[in-house]
Amino acid sequence: MHVYLETPIGPLKIIGNEKNISEIQFIKHDELGEDAPTTCLLEAKNQLSEYFQGKRKNFDLELNLSSATEFQQKVWQGLVQIPYGKTKTYGQLAVDINRPGAQRAVGGANNKNPIPIIIPCHRVVASNGLGGFALGAEVKKWLLDHEKTA
Template identity: 55%
Template sequence: MHTVCASRYTTGQGTGAVLATDQGICRVWLPGDDLSDLDRSVFRESDLTRKAAQQLTEYFQGYLQQFDLPVDISALTLFQQQVLQLTMQIPYGSSTTYGELAGKVGSPGAARAVGGALGANPVPVIIPCHRVVASSGALTGYSATGGIMMKKFLLSLEGVDFRANKKV
């Protein structure tokens, strides 16, 4: 049985939360997400969840560019895990495309499957799926609360001029 712990964090955009197992951060709620399920449960905090909450707060304040946290994505399929591991390597302030990521995972032409894997990301921001855009540069889907508006916010926070990337 895994121990599960949780912590909340507060930003100028609202309150979010993190959940962790013994293996790492397994869930991130972004500001604006519904925390009612978390409110109905009783979790203790851990050093890891407190550290994650602090790092997320610093990220949203514009101070933190690189997370130093283990993640637990073991509940996902192997393909999803591979896509998310590669996504973690996308540097702060930059972006890549679904197609480029598909090529790196060894499945050229599987851009839609990559999009599906990113949509299953349980730890957004820590695994920066917002840094993946369409080959045209367009900001397509973002599964977190706020959708495209949250994706635009996160990219803007990192100084990515997504409008300049867009090809007509």
């Protein structure tokens, strides 16, 4: 099941069921169309809307990360600990999850994050600049700037 949300960075497709959210995808406008939304999906849509309006800094949603490896789950749990409006480097996050020196693996786990924004992989930057982002550098920069000004 899924719902859509128009955002300043483009339309999002929020995928889940009646209990949890499993994925957020950035899509094209011609892909819009919704299933019958569940309470969980509507709540995710509402919380993401509040985030983009600058009214929400933390999410309170059940997430389905069952397909992730143990390492990915550890990285993603570390991501949710990065405060709104703040950033960490890949190396700092590796230290935080007790895997010093694993910054490349942390980057790989970030790239596999199925629930961006809610699991804020955009808050991890390279030690020499912005770093990569699966959704593109412009989207990452927008999200970071949004959090600094909200």
